Amino acid sequence: MSIIGKVGRRSARVRILNLSIHLVLILGAITMVYPFLLMVSASLRSNVDSGRLNLLPKYLHNEEALFQKYLESRYNEESSRLADNYAGRWLSFAEARLPEKLSPTLFNDWHEFLSARPQGVYDYYVAEHYGRGVYPLNQRRYRKLLRQENDNDLTAFNRRYNTGAQSWEQIVVEEKEILGRNYVSVSDGYLGRFQAFKKAVGERHRNHVNLDGAFAQMELAPLCGGDLVAFNTDSGLGLNSWQDVVLSESCPPEGHPLRPAWLHYVREALNIHHISLSASADPAFQDMLKDKYADVSLLNSTWHTDYPDFSAVRIPKEVPDSGAMVEDLTWFVENAAAPEHLRVRNIGNEFRAWLKRKYQSVEALNSAWDQGVGGWDKLTLPKTAPAENLALQSDWLEFAQGKGIAWLELLPSAQSDWLALLAERFPGRGGKLDLVQANRYMGSSYSSEENIYPSPHLPRDNQAAKLWREFVAMRSTPSQLRFSRQKESVQAWQGFLRAKYGTTDSLNQAWHLVATGFDNIPLPVQQIEAQTFLKHKGEIRREFLTRNYAMVLDQMFNDARSLRNTAIYTLLSILLAVTVNPLAAYALSRFKPRLSYQIILLFMLTMAFPAMVMGIPNFLMLKRLNLLNTFWALVLPAAADGYFIFLLKGFFDSLPRELYESASLDGAGEFRLFWQFTLYLSKPILAVIALGAFNAAYRNFLFAFIVCQDQSMWTLMVHIYELMQRASLSVGYAALVIAAIPTLAVFVFFQNIIIKGIVVPMEK
Secondary structure, eight states, X not given: OOSSOHXXXXXXXXXXXXXXXXXXXXXXXXXXXXXXXXXXXXXXXXXXXXXXXXXXXXXXXXXXXHXXXXXXXXXXXXXXXXXXXXXXXXXXXXXXXXXXXXXXXHHHHHHHHHXXXXXXXXXXXXXXXXXXXXXXXXHHHHHHHHHHHTTTOHHHHHXXXXXXXXXXXXXXXXXXXXXXTTOOOOOSHHHHHHHHHHHHSOGGGEXXXXXXXXXXXXXXXXXXTTOHHHXXXXXXOOOSSGGGOOOOSBOOOTTOTTHHHHHHIIIIIBOGGGEEEOGGGHHXXXXXHHHHXXXXXXXXXXXXXXXXXXXXXXXXXXXOSSSHHHHHHHHHHHHTOOGGGEEEOOHHHHHHHHHHHHHSSHHHHHXXXXXXXXXXXXXXXXXXXXXXXXXXXXXXXXXXXXXXXXXXXXXXXXXXXXXXXXXXXXXXXXXXXXXXXXXXXXXXXXXXXXXXXXXXXXXXXXXXXXXXXXXXXXXXXXXXXXXXXOHHHHHHHHHHHHHHHSSHHHHHHHTTOSOSXXXXXXXXXXXXXXXXXXXXXXXXXXXXXXXXXXXXXXXXXXXXXXXXXHHHHHHHHHHHXXXXXXXXXXXXXXHOOTTHHHXXXXXXXXGGSOGGGGHHHHHHHHHHTTOTTSHHHHHGGGSSOHHHXXXXXXXXXXXXXXXXXXXXXXXXXXXXXXXXXXXXXXXXXXXXXXXXXXXHHHHOOHHHHHHXXXXXXXXXXXXXXXXXXXXXXXXXHHXXXXXXXXXXXXXXXXXXXXXXXXXXXXXX
C-alpha cells in the first residue's frame, strides 16, 4: 500500500515534494556509490597513473596513456633503465610519447637482424619480471612454472635449489644493472633456473640494452649536469641530442673528446661480457698470467684447463659467467690491456653494420624506413620547447621570439627573472625596483614586488610590449615559454620553417630526423617498442585490467588459510549468535524476572561504548585464559550481544501466551517450547541476527589483528591489511574491492531481511 493516495498524487505540492524526496535519495545514493566506483577505478591503475582521479582510467581509451603503463611495466618500474634506452628524452614514464610516424620496415629490419644474431643473457632484461608492490606478467609465469615443476610443494623446491623460502611470494628474481661490472648471470641453482627461463621468453618480453644511451647517461651527462649545450661547448662535438652519442666498438683516437670517457667506461664500469680483446693482446695477456701464476700447472688447476705452457693461452672468445678466468680477464682489462686492444660488444654497432650490409647507401635506408617529415602540412607546433632536439629547439625559440610571438605565452615561473629585468630598467634605492617608475612606464598599479608577474601574452600597450619582447628575447629560458595551439599558430610555424629550409629534406637533415651516415644511426628503441606495443595492444590492456586482481587472488588462494579461518569464524559467530542470544532473551521474556528491565538496560548500556573500549580488557582476559590465536578468542567476546538480546526479547514478548499454555497442557517441556515453538516462529528476527553476526565477523579487523597475531590464524581482513603493507596502493584497492563482494552479495540477496532488521526494532 503506497503512503500517498491517488487523490494526493494529483496535488502539485505533493508531486514536488515527492520529486524532491526522490532527488535527495538519488543524491544520497550517488554519494555512496561514487567513492566505491573511484576505488574500483583505482584498483585498475599502477604507479604511473595512480594520481589521475577519474572514474574511467585513461588507458582504457587513450593509446598514449596505455603506452606509458606498458613502458613502466616493461622496464620493471625502473626509470633509470628507461633513461638509458631513451638518453636525454624521458626521465619518467609519464613523459613517454608514441612516435608521430611509424616505420613498419624498420620494425621488420630489427626482427630480421635479431633472427640472424644470437642473443646472450647479457644483452637484454626480462620485461615485466618484477615490480614495486605488484606481480607483473613474467613474474607470475615464472612462479607458476616453478610450482608446476615442484608439484606446488615448497619443501620440494627448497630441497631442489637449496633455498629457505617460507612462501612462494618470497621467490623473486630482480635482475638489475646487467651492464654493470659486478653483474653475473648464474647458470646453476635457483638463479640458473631463471637464466633458462630468461632464454626461453619470446622477443616481445626481451628488453634489449642500449649501450649508446647507457654510455651517455653514465659517463657524459654527469660531466655537464645533463646540459647538452654545455657538453657541446666543452667537447666541441656539436651533438643535436644525447641519442646521437655512439659507443664505438674501438677506443677513439688520441685527442678525441670521447676517448677519456670511453676508456673509463670500458675499463671501470662496463660488464666484462660486453668487452672483447683483439688477438694482438694475447702476448700481453700471457705475460700477465705468467707474472701471476709463475707455473702453468697452477694456472691449469685454477682455470680447470690443460695448457702445455703459457704461450698456448689465448684470450677466450666466449667468456664464462664467473670464475678465476673471468677475474683474471677483468684485471687485465682494468690494468694491463692497451687501449687499442679493447673492443666493445654493442648491439647498436652490430645493428648499424647489418644495416650497412643490407642497404649499402644511406639514401636507400631513408627511403625504406620513410622517416622524418613527409610534408609541411604534417608539421605540428610543439606546445613547449623540445629539450631533446637542439636544432628543433633553436628553431622553436627563433619562431617564439619572432613571427610566433603573438601566440606565445609567458609562464608565472618567469617572475623572478622578470623582476630582475625591471630592477635594472627602473632602479630605486639600494638597487631595488622603483615601483612608482615601473607602474608609470607599464601603466600598472602594483603595490608590492610580490604581486608583479609578467603578462602571459604580448601586451597591447606599446611600451609594455617592447619590454615584454626584450624579456622574451634576452632573459627568458625555454622552460618559461609555451604556445597555445591554434590553427593560425601552426600555419605560421609551417610557413616559418618552409621559408627557412625550402624543402622537407633539408629540414629532416637539420633536425637529424633521417640518417646521415650508418655510423651514427641511433638504436631505434622508440620505434621498436611502440610497434611492439601496438601489435599486442589488446593483450596489454587486458593484462593491466586484471593484473592487480590476479595478485590479490593469487595471495588469497595460494595461502587459503585466511579464507578458511574467515569461513569458520563467520559460521561460529552465526551459530553462537542464534544460540546464546535467543536463550538469554527467552529467559527474560518467558520467566520475566523482577529485574528484567534493569537487565535489558544494562545490556543496552554496552552500546554506549565503542567496541575497542573493551578491546584491552578482552585481550587481557583471553591471554590469562590462554585462548589467544584460537577461534575462541574471536567468537567468545561477541557471543552475547545486548542489542540482539533486546530485539529478540521484544519479538518473543509479541508471541501469543496462549500458545505456550496450550503446548504445556499437551506435555511440552521448556526445551521443546523454546526449540519447536519460539525459534520456529522467530525465523524473521533470527535471520536478522544471523545477518548481523555475519557482517560483524566478516568485517572484524582490529580485534582479530590483536588477538590472533599468528599468521596461521589470520582472517581475510588481517591478511588484506598485511598485503597492503607490501603491495602497491592499486593492489590494495583491488583487495578491498574483492573483499566487498561477499557483503555486496549479502545486500543484494538478503534485502528483505535487512529491511526487517530496520522495521522490527521500530515495531517492538
